[in-house]
Amino acid sequence: xxxxxxxxxxxxxxxxxxxxxxxxxxxxxxxxxxxxxxxxxxxxxxxxxxxxxxxxxxxxxxxxxxxxxxxxxxxxxxxxxxxxxxxxxxxxxxxxxxxxxxxxxxxxxxxxxxxxxxxxxxxxxxxxxxxxxxxxxxxxxxxxxxxxxxxxxxxxxxxxxxxxxxxxxxxxxxxxxxxxxxxxxxxxxxxxxxxxxxxxxxxxxxxxxxxxxxxxxxxxxxxxxxxxxxxxxxxxxxxxxxxxxxxxxxxxxxxxxxxxxxxxxxxxxxxxxxxxxxxxxxxxxxxxxxxxxxxxxxxxxxxxxxxxxxxxxxxxxxxxxxxxxxxxx
Ligand code: HEC
Ligand code: HEC
Numbered sequence: 118x119x120x121x122x123x124x125x126x127x128x129x130x131x132x133x134x135x136x137x138x139x140x141x142x143x144x145x146x147x148x149x150x151x152x153x154x155x156x157x158x159x160x161x162x163x164x165x166x167x168x169x170x171x172x173x174x175x176x177x178x179x180x181x182x183x184x185x186x187x188x189x190x191x192x193x194x195x196x197x198x199x200x201x202x203x204x205x206x207x208x209x210x211x212x213x214x215x216x217x218x219x220x221x222x223x224x225x226x227x228x229x230x231x232x233x234x235x236x237x238x239x240x241x242x243x244x245x246x247x248x249x250x251x252x253x254x255x256x257x258x259x260x261x262x263x264x265x266x267x268x269x270x271x272x273x274x275x276x277x278x279x280x281x282x283x284x285x286x287x288x289x290x291x292x293x294x295x296x297x298x299x300x301x302x303x304x305x306x307x308x309x310x311x312x313x314x315x316x317x318x319x320x321x322x323x324x325x326x327x328x329x330x331x332x333x334x335x336x337x338x339x340x341x342x343x344x345x346x347x348x349x350x351x352x353x354x355x356x357x358x359x360x361x362x363x364x365x366x367x368x369x370x371x372x373x374x375x376x377x378x379x380x381x382x383x384x385x386x387x388x389x390x391x392x393x394x395x396x397x398x399x400x401x402x403x404x405x406x407x408x409x410x411x412x413x414x415x416x417x418x419x420x421x422x423x424x425x426x427x428x429x430x431x432x433x434x435x436x437x438x439x440x441x442x443x444x445x446x
Contacts, residue, residue, distance in 0.1 A: 198287055199287075200287045202284060203280040207277050207280050208281055210277045211281030211282075212281045214270075214281075218268060218278070221234075222264060223237050226238075227282055234265070238286055242255065243286070246279065248276075249276050252279045252282075257269075304341075305436075306439065306443055307436050307440070308433070308437035308438070308441070309440060310444055312437040312441075313437035313438045313440050313442070316438055324419070324422070327445055333445065335442060335443045335444065335445045335446050344439060348438065349427070350423065351420045351423030364420075371383065371384055371385060372384070372393065372414060372415065372416050372417075374393055374405055375413040376405070376412050381395055381403055381405065384396040385418075389407075390407065391406065392407060393405050
């Protein structure tokens with residue numbers, strides 16, 4: 118009994134919530150008069166709508182307090198917002214050091230990064246730190262057993278980094294929100310193009326050539342992220358997505374089906390547990406029923422190597438190869 122009643126109550130609450138805004142909107146029409154409409158907390162006074170038909174009056178300013186100057190921030194809601202800002206030179210130094218020593222792991226905007234560094238804007242340690250007393254020991258000693266290794270740097274430098282991180286927190290609108298300013302554009306071209314060229318030579322050049330099929334690749338796919346996705350996936354043959362084109366006919370997967378009295382060969386159209394569909398040379402298709410291992414089906418897919426390689430690339434290989442391919446303008 119309790120279950121269904123609970124559900125019914127939840128549903129009712131849902132309906133009431135869903136109806137809420139619409140009811141409020143209806144009540145806000147001028148004819149209903151003032152005072153009934155405001156969805157604001159009770160303390161704020163409901164705006165007085167203009168009399169119907171009066172076009173000279175400005176639209177009501179919902180919830181605005183006329184005394185407040187236009188662009189002033191509301192009182193800082195969190196202690197992190199109330200910190201005095203350090204001298205600009207300290208911030209500048211802290212920022213430079215943060216970007217070179219911490220951002221790879223903690224992210225360029227300090228909200229966490231690819232290499233597993235935690236979000237520092239939401240970090241309870243950083244929020245609770247007054248003047249480096251919590252953060253400095255972590256930087257100096259690291260966190261044994263984690264990727265946070267000890268970073269040997271003078272205390273004054275750590276303090277500058279700490280001041281910089283605090284300044285990001287102090288400027289954020291909401292705790293943990295993105296720091297102010299334009300969004301940080303990630304540059305994924307962080308690899309070593311020379312090492313990438315060498316890797317390409319040993320791993321890829323048996324099938325590709327920088328002056329042949331991949332010539333001008335970076336011109337076709339200027340966005341580094343799209344370029345990386347394209348080469349890692351081997352184009353994925355869909356013809357969709359940035360820079361992708363349909364798979365070349367000669368690179369299509371081929372299939373050989375050995376039936377009791379004949380061998381069927383051609384381009385693979387489809388293969389599942391029940392059917393194999395083969396495109397024959399004359400352009401017709403042949404659909405053959407499968408039952409377990411019979412008949413024998415052998416697929417040769419030139420892209421199969423790409424799948425195998427996926428398991429072998431290290432992050433560095435991927436960064437390096439992308440940096441190299443980005444030079445193939
Ligand atoms: C190689 C990657 C890496 C680098 C570089 C790095 N960190 Fe970290 N940091 C981590 C990881 C991972 C953790 C989380 C450790 C854990 O699980 O306790 C961490 C934790 C922290 C914490 C504790 C956060 C918390 O809430 O527990 C602080 C503070 C911190 N790092 C500051 C820095 C500063 C400042 C720098 C640069 C001077 C820096 N880190 C460089 C990886 C890194
Ligand atoms: C065994 C052969 C083979 C190897 C090795 C191989 N690829 Fe490929 N790759 C292919 C085939 C086949 C395709 C699909 C080509 C097509 O769509 O026509 C492909 C597609 C691509 C594409 C998309 C090409 C385009 O024009 O859109 C890129 C980029 C690429 N590979 C890069 C690489 C890189 C980088 C490596 C080495 C890390 C590599 N490949 C290793 C066979 C290979």
